[in-house]
Amino acid sequence: MAALPRRIVKETQRLMQEPVPGISAVPDESNARYFHVIVTGPEDSPFEGGLFKLELFLPEDYPMSAPKVRFITRIYHPNIDRLGRICLDILKDKWSPALQIRTVLLSIQALLSAPNPDDPLANDVAELWKVNESEAIRNAKEWTRKYAMDN
Amino acid sequence: MEQFEQLLTCAICLDRYRNPKLLPCQHSFCMEPCMEGLVDYVRRQVKCPECRAEHRIPYQGVQGFPTNVTLQRFLELHIEITGELPDPTSGQIMERCNVCSEKAYCSSCQHCEKKICEECKGAHMDILRREIVRINNQIRRGIHRLQDALSMVEKNAQNVQTNSLSVSEEVEEIYRRLTKAVKDRTEYLRGELDRYMSSEVRTLTNLKDNLELEISNILSNCDLADKHINENVPWDDCELMDAKEIFLKTVDFIRNFEYENSDYSRKVRLVLAHDPNQLVLHVAGYGDLNIVNPSNPFGQGNTLQTPSPGLMRSKSDHRLATQFRQQEERPGYYGEGDDSTPTRKFGERANRTGDRYDRYGRSGNDYGEDYDDSSRPSRSSRYRSRYNRHGENDSDTEQSSRVRFSEQQHKERERVLDTEDVARGPLSGITRLADSPRVMKKLQESESGKKKEKEIPTPVPAPQPPKVVPKRPPPQANRQTSEDDEIAKIKKQNKGATTSTETETRHPSVKRDEPEDRHARKTPAPAEATSSAEESDESASTPQQRKAASKTVTPARRTSAEPPKKATRSTSSDSSSSTDSSNSSNAVRNTGAAYTTEEVKQKYLSRGSVDHTADQPSRTRVSSTSSNSSKDKPFQSRFLSNKTTPTPPPAVTKEEDESDSSSEEETSSESESEEPPPKETKEIAKSDIGPLLARSQLARENSTESTRKTSREETAYTAPRSRYGSQREESPVSKYSTRTRQPAPEEEPPKYGYTSRFLNKSKSTAAVQPEEDDKYSSLDDESKYPTSRSRYMALKERRQRLARSKSSHNFNDDDDPDEPLSPTSTNPSAYLASKGYGSASSAMNDLARSRSSHALKSRENSPDRSAGAEKDGAALSSWARYLKNKYGNRSTGKDKDSASSAATPSSASSSAAARRLSLGLPLRSSTELGSSDDDSKNMQGSPTTPTAATAAAAAGIAVATAGTTPRSQYLLKGQKLFEIGSRGSEAGCFTWPRGVAVGPDNHIVVADSSNHRVQVFDASGKFLKEFGTYGNGEGEFDCLAGVAVNRIGQFIIADRYNHRIQVFDPSGRFLRAFGSQGSSDGRFNYPWGITTDALGFIYVCDKENHRVQVFQSDGTFVGKFGSMGNKQGQLEHPHYIAVSNTNRVVVSDCNNHRIQIFDVNGRVISAFGSEGSAEGQFKFPRGVAVDDQGYICVADSGNNRIQIFHPDGTFLKSFGSWGVRDGEFKGLEGVAISSNGHILVCDRENHRIQVF
Secondary structure, eight states: OOOOOHHHHHHHHHHHHSOOTTEEEEEOSSOTTEEEEEEEOOTTSTTTTOEEEEEEEOOTTTTTSOOEEEEOSOOOBTTBOTTOBBOOGGGTTTOOTTOOHHHHHHHHHHHHHSOOTTSOSSHHHHHHHHHOHHHHHHHHHHHIIIIISOO | OHHHHHHTBOTTTOSBOSSEEEOTTSOEEEIIIIIHHHEETTTTEEEOTTTOOEEEOOTTOGGGSOBOHHHHHHHHHHHHHHOOOOOTTTTOOEEEOTTTOOEEEEEEOTTTSSEEEHHHHHHHHHHHHHHHHHHHHHHHHHHHHHHHHHHHHHHHHHHHHHHHHHHHHHHHHHHHHHHHHHHHHHHHHHHHHHHHHHHHHHHHHHHHHHHHHHHHHHHHHHHHHHHHSSTTSOOOHHHHHHHHHHHHHHHHHHHHOOOOHHHHHOOOOOOOSSOHHHHHHHHHTSOOOOOOOOSOTTTTTOGGGOOOGGGSOOOOOHHHHHHHHHHHHSSOOOOOTTSOOOOOOSSOOOOSSSOTTSOOOOOHHHHHHIIIIISOTTOOSHHHHHHHHHHHHHOOSHHHHHHHTTSOOTTSOOOTTOOTTSOBOTTTOOBOGGGOHHHHHHHHHTTTSOSGGGGSOOOTTTTOHHHHHHHSHHHHHHHHHHHHHHHHHHHHHTTTSOOOSSOOOOOOGGGOOSHHHHHHHHTHHHHHHHHHHHHHOOSTHHHHHHHHHHHHHHHHHSOTTSOHHHHHHHHHHHHHHHHHHHHHHHHHHHSGGGSOHHHHHHHHHHHHTSOOTTHHHHHHHHHHHHHHHHHTHHHHHHHHTTOOOSSSHHHHHHHHHHHHHHHHTSTTHHHHHTSSHHHHHHHHHHHOSSOHHHHHHHHHHHHHHHHHHHHHHHHHHHHHHHHHHHHTTOOTTSTTHHHHHTHHHHHHHHHHHHHHHHHHHHHHHHHHHHHHHHHHHHHHHHHHSTTHHHHHHHHHHHHHHHHHHSOHHHHHHHOOTTOOHHHHHHHHHHHHHHHHHHHHHHHHHHHHHHTTSOTTTOOSOOTTHHHHHHHHHHHSOHHHHHHIIIIITTHHHHHHHHHHTTHHHHHHHHHHHHHIIIIIHHHSOGGGGTTHHHHHHHHHHSTTTTOOOOOHHHHHHHHHHTTSOHHHHHHTOOSOOEEEOOBSSSTTOBSSEEEEEEOGGGOEEEEEGGGTEEEEEOTTSOEEEEEOEESSSTTEESSOOOEEEOTTOOEEEEEGGGTEEEEEOTTSOEEEEEOOBSSSTTOBSSEEEEEEOTTOOEEEEEGGGTEEEEEOTTSOEEEEEOOBSSSTTOBSSEEEEEEOTTOOEEEEEGGGTEEEEEOTTSOEEEEEOOBSSSTTOBSSEEEEEEOTTOOEEEEEGGGTEEEEEOTTSOEEEEEOEESSSTTEESSEEEEEEOTTSOEEEEETTTTEEEEO
16 A cells, blocks of 8 residues: 655666666566566576576665565575575665665575575575585575576 | 755655754654554664664654754755755645545645645545536536526517517507597597587577578568558559568567577587596506416426426435534634535634635635625626525525635635636525636646546645645736626617616516517517526527527518518527527537537636737627727617616627618518628627626516617617507507507417416516525536535525524425425434434444444444544545444544434424525426425434435436436336346347346446346446356355446445355456355355445345445454344345435345334344335335435335335335236346436346346
8 A cells, every 4th residue: 555665766766767687676566666577697606507586575665674685496505495595694683775676686596606605595505505515506506407407 | 966965865764854853873754654563662762764773762752863953954955056946845844634544744624624644635626626527518418408497598589579579569559449449439529519500600600690580571671661652652452462561570570580599509518428537547547467477486387496406415425424513613714615625524623724725614604795796796687686685595506605815704615616706606605616717727737638637626725835825816807897898888889878887786677668679578588588598608509599589580670571471480480599509509519518618618718818819809809899889879778777787788799789780681581691690699709798697687687678679670660560569469450450469369378378477577577586596506616516515504594594584484395295305315314413423423433443343233433432533533444434433433522413413303303494495496396396394303302313314426326317207207107118138048039137226327237137137238238248157156146136336436246145245346257255154254054135225334234144344345244233033123034235325224124024224333223014015015126226315216026016115115106016017027137227317127937137
């Protein structure tokens, strides 16, 4: 019911007008706070070539609190769990109102390039990543091919 | 540059910096809301979003951070460079929105009179917009009443004319007869006298001659005897004897001759049968005009009287109304719905300044004064004055406010739409929106955009107050001047004609004996009809009418050789056609919305003098016509004197045309009709100054004018014509009678029929009609403007006053226990007043908080309530919050009110009465005028009874359609209109249909219970769609029971065996479900009936829990009431539920065989019914429905009948019995009442829906 805050409107507009390469975020038709996001896997990462769907929701007090972001496409990543939840500091305690949707998504994209197995969310993945990175990367590539390539 | 701009952009709001505050880390952010949002109040720290540095907050709060002056300079510089408009909010201070409590740049909202944020304001404006639309619909639906009135007026005019005509003819005939009698007698007497005299003289001369002869004879005898009877002459004896005899005879004769003097001295005398003085007296006063008052002034089938309830004030949003009430206690109120600003706040909105945007506010008192004194003096016609009078009485309608707007008292809110120069409706004072420069401007501005907003009277105020003002004057000025000029022009041309522009006094045409008058009178019938029709709308129809009128004239005028039939035909036909056309055109025209964009635009343009072409013709036309008319001076002056207003032109033109053309082409009188006039009139219609309403005002004038016109025509054709008119009905004696008589017969009947009426009408129409008109217009207004309620409140005072002062007879008429409508309309205020705001508000609060608890019971507002409310607000859905804020915050104030409630109710009731008078009386038949008194009493007694009008949208729709008096309507019920369905599982078939509801557009929504689906039909019963299947998943049902459609078209379904409520969007897609089996709050045990109120609250009959639960539209539990039992307020197997637009919650307490009525807080207002099968008794009542006027329809399932009750619970009507045929039932379930007054009945065992 409440009208959309100007900031969200602005961000949305800007996302539409100047999309970030490799990222698309489209607000849901019925809920302007809900975005359908597609992030391409960064080059030189095991996720290259994949299209990863995410959902992003701007809570009521956005930008004072962080958006909720979740991977919908399955992904093999030490900081992303089976449910697609993302372990990323800026989505949690390091959130700052100065961040925006685009920056968040860029951060997520960066997270794909630079997995951080030391701060794992998916422990098994992180374990493997630490123990046998190439294996892990292979898995990641496979998953990417399996889940993120077709659609 | 882009980077520059980026530097000026706050990282948080992504907007240009507003009051940038510099953090110690050198990052800057807007003070509010950005910086404030960063504050960690617990640690009194602020964390820089850019560098995450944490800073202690100064003692004064974030305000204490230094302002980034450099940045500000840059901002200014940037503004200078780019020339962009300064931030409109710069310099403003953020405040808490009084509605949503968010900090924002607030501006005052005319709707609620609070300072609120843009967002809420938008919502309010939306509300207003919707209401306007709705009311506009009502107006459209109700406009026919005016049109009917118009046609009545026309008819009446005609009647008046025919009547007077006939009377004058009668007079004429009497005159003729009398003179003839006198003449005949005189001649006879004279002849007798002559005869007598001559014979007498003759005999006398004879006698004289004889006497002379005798004398000469005798004398000669004497002489002879003297001379010759002597000795000188020898006479013989015989001769002497004879001579002696002769002389003896002579002596004898002379002696005996006696002149009989007496014989010849007799005198002739005129003997009068009657005393001549008497006779003269008799003759002198041989007749009188008796003006008969019909017993029923409203009588004559005059449609005016049936007011549609639909036009009554919009009842929507009773809560708002309540608020208003409160407001009215303050001096200001606002009035008019013109501005589409949203919800007025109930509150305390500090007026920003007493500036013009501020409320309309005058207390009711001013009203009257305004009316009389200030409203433009120019219209001093008696209509106007009468109107005004009424206005004082009744109008809480917008119009009244409208009327007065010219003079603004300091406190009043300026009506942005008012333009003084604009002509207003004479009766209602309604201006044409399109005449408002402001509106035009708006429209032009948004030309590209939405037409919808056309009607929205520029909500404007808030954002650019300053701008608005300057804008206004110029157009106005232009307008005025032009108008004036035109008038001046006309005047000049008419100079012969009298100058009293303003005096609209009407000619008492009845009494004139002069031939001209007679003509005038004669012709007017058609002419007037036309003109009146025309005035109301200057559509194309007018020309035709005119034509027709003229046409009729022409043939008659023509030679007697022409078949009289034609004349008659044309007259009659034209009059009828004129009415028709006028009606139809009216339909389009009268509603405000009727103006096409084009028109509006054109109007605008013309006004703006951008495009004068449209105007020009008409104007020139006018002038020419007027000049023409001046030629006809004698007549004109006589007739014109009445009105010189600008409107006449159309008529004149036409006339002119006709007269010209007719003279030329007398034979082809018909052809003229097709000619230019229509176009012209149209142009006029558009460009003409007089807006529609103004026109209607001028109706009077026009009619006069038409008379004038006719007279003029007559003069042209003079003698025959006039004679024709006068003699029309005369006895054969008159030379023209043959010709003229034909028309007469046709016209006669009406004439006579109306005689008394006519006369009386001359008095009463003026008196009565205006009133009615007022009301109408007022109704319209108010319906137009959703906010009328507020106005209502404002007026309440006044009304009271008036009510008191008003003569009581009106009241008498009105008294009728049943009338539901006015109560509702008035109720809100009364309700609120009596109840005290507190309760309402507290209720709201409670509802809002009920989440956490025990809502409904606690009615006292604790001081912290408002605070609590705010807090709650955060947690609630925005809608709920919105509501809560709206209502909740005021609780404290309300409580106070409640203290004074005792006083208020009475006033409310009186006002209610007054209101009824004003609105209800004319609108509906007297019987129905019913119970407002009662209701008001009720209000006093139990404040909650009538409750405020939630009416809202649903009501609005219903109201409008319910146009006719529901009571009579219901009395006629019982005949099945149509039915839907039969047993089966295909589309359009049912298996045990249970719930039924009415959706938007009167769609019929049926809970097809054992098919586990919902079916939707259109208003005529055509299958539209279905959704749902068996199951317990989303969108699946298990023997659903109740259905409801909320005001945004969502379907709310009581999924009975799944013990939950499901909500579907208007297209039938599942939205959400809530509830599960159980008996705690928010759980159900076989939920059955369901309904929703105007605010979207969902009421569920939780059957096996013997209670009613209330939810927010999102499913949040709000409250519950009822428990197992048969005492007051207890329920046993409540089945169905309905909420009236006055927020009375009607529950069918099935196993207690009664209907209970609760207020929204669950307090019992009343109950009626007991077990049995007499009228007013029930056996297991199930479905209940309430119409927009509060009439309650109950499906008395055990008796297999439908019963209809007055709002107060008294029995009105029942119909139906057990069976399978039409109008018979087997196992009744839900009922619903559609907005068009149809009763939809779920006939379960017959697997059908019957519509009555």
